[in-house]
Amino acid sequence: MTETVHSAPGRFDAMLKEDRALTRLYTDAALFEEELEKIFTKTWVWVAHASEIAEPGDFKTAKVGREPVIVTRDRKKNVHVLVNRCRHRAATVCEVAKGKSNSFVCPYHGWAYALDGSLRGVPYEESYAGKLERGALGLRALRTEEYNGLIFATFDDTIEPLVDFLGPARKWIDLFMKQSAGYPMMTQGEHRFTFPGNWKIQLENTTDAYHFPLVHRTFLNLTDGETEDMFDLMNKGGWVEDLGHGHSVMIMMPELVDLEDGLDAPFPEKFSALAEELRSEGHDEAKIRRIVRAVGGAGFNLNLFPNLGCSAAFFRVLQPISVDQTEVRHVALGMKGGPVAANVARLRIHEFFQGPMGFGSPDDAEVWDRVQQGAQGGADLWLMLNRSLENEEATPEGTRRGDVSSEIGMRAAYRQWKTMMEA
Template sequence: MTIELQPPVDDPIVVDDLERLSFRVDRRAYTDDDVAAQEMAKIFDRCWLYLGHESEVPEPGSYVSRDVGGRPVVMSRGSDGQVRVFANSCTHRGALICSQPAGQAKSFRCPYHDWTFSNQGDLVGVPIPDGYGPGFRKADFGLAQHRSDSYRGFVFVTFDPEQPRTLTEYLAGATEYLDLIDDQSEVGMEVIQGAQLHGAQANWKLMMENSVDIYHFRALHKRYVSYMQSLGSVPPRRRGGFGRSLGLGHGANELPPAAARPLAHWTPMFPEEVRPSIEATAARFVERFGAEHAERITGTNRALLIFPNLLIIDAIAITIRKIDPIGADRMAITSVALAPKDEDPEIRELRKSHYLTFLGPAGFATPDDIEIVESCQRGYGNRTVRYSDLSRGMNKEIPETTDELPAREFWRQWDRLMHGDDGHFEAAHQAELEGAEQL
């Protein structure tokens, strides 16, 4: 008879040993229901969470409704032009006040008792009002408004009324990468209409790791590598580029030069007839920013992780992934494409094609990624191997993109918050955190 011994309750989940250059994560972090419940309280109820993009609510009256951090919310641009985030819950008896994913509305009506709210959150209509006493005031029953803010069009929300950091403070070094994205247009960026909603039977943190993991590209995405080569393009090299810590759990991988960018970097993957347009765009960027910075904006691929739930893959196309946990072994994924508002129609069609071909839920890469994270989740069910290893690159002053620095920074912040830490850096990690700053 075999008796399975459970680890002590106070046993660390993240084992970060700088002396031995070892970084391990106990696999119960991916499988334990109690850990999943603690994450909702200590991370998703406290952090700034990515919700959407301002371009999704372009005009007064436009709105989107979606879940974030396990809570249904509505992002609405009021008739006054201001973007607000409301709890998608009637203040009377709690029903959803908005059941459509997106639309245009001057007001939101609860289907239960017809309580009606303006698109600025005020309660404006109550049937049979004489049923309430003289103390009843509509002003006391407006929609609950969550604290929200945006940076370069990216909208975040926090459910913590005592969140001490402003959004810009929270984003820390990630603002540099959001700038690189938003600077791709002089008139602004926009989400291309049509979101892909899917999921995976795996823990949400596996997708956060996977999306900043370049080490797996040639091994897991062999079909796409062959496809790129058949078109005369060069897939990402096994070596090169660099990984960066951006503070507070955020991280990025950057790969120069890009294999293909419909924005301003032509390769044989694209039709010859669009080459003049792409090269003309590249010349405009050089004029605006200078050759060096223009090359960084238009000629590099990058994967950005903003803790805890946002991934932006700025490569063949710009893909935004919002990840939401649904228990220990399931996640929901919202995926959209971002593009310059002033993009030439032929380039826009090319961008959409490449987004769907590689990063769409039925493309070359995403099904591979979903299958592999679900495979990991099933493998954890064996329980014989206790730890996953994320030590790659700890022996380097400047980690490469095939190393695991962004994932380690994600886990360090996860561990700090799960232990009630306020998220400040520990001095012991400064050498690894600052290595890429020399670039």
């Protein structure tokens, strides 16, 4: 981690207002390094879904900011997030993206660590003359908590519990998980790509409906009429809501917020063949309706600050690399133990929009690239974040919301950004 930089209240007032921000937020390399220290090591960062480490011995590698970590499940089924760095000479002890193991062994000098990070073996230990403090030399463990299958970790032992950090977002996480149609949620693989832009450009995108009918016109032109009508976001009565702590939710299709409501509605025509296949497998009609309704995903995008989007039917994970480079992972989701036909249908939908040859994500990446290029064009030019600012309203739950094209989600994220950067 970088050395802590101390800030004072008001330090960022000149570059960030409630309704605008200077492009320096995308281009300042020193500011980026400060973000890694003051945001990514000081808050809850998503590292895994429980299904990725379902059994004892399962592990995956991830990052918290720039720090490499290993997410493990030990023999007692407890989850650990460990810094992927041997305590002897700093070599990584795991270079595999995911797998199953009983231990992690440093390839340099053979120090061996258990799944909970404790030091278990040191070759030729007699050279330490009995003074090696094994108990103090395990892999560094991060504070780790889980909510509804989402695993988060933090370097900061003093911050609020995860449930408090998530706050009103917990309701939307619970609704998002209903797309597994009563089966356990599982990941179905992922693809990743990098784009030459700042991580906050992508952060802004998840709850930005304003761009959808413009950037994704090709997708809308190529899909069927029924789907095109479903994605008529500007005329569906949706909204964007500030959930606190930088989180936000964009409701695109209000009729699909709760996937267990309205199960008696007619199937979309594009799912008729799937329904027939499920009938042929012997599923009862109530179950078929629940599965078919869930296949297309939820009718909203949830943005969890700073690095996870629960986006309709997949996870979007952002990984800052440098001030002008960001890695994005799109994780496909499915129903563990559910009908193969349903999981295949979800994968085909994922490929059509999110896939590397799809008709959605490549267009997003193109405009993110253009934003970063344009940000070089004048340090004194403001990014506008004021759309629907005058139309915000309070909700009965105590949050605030705007219309579906509102930039309230961006304002929420930058408010949290400023709070953490000035802390």
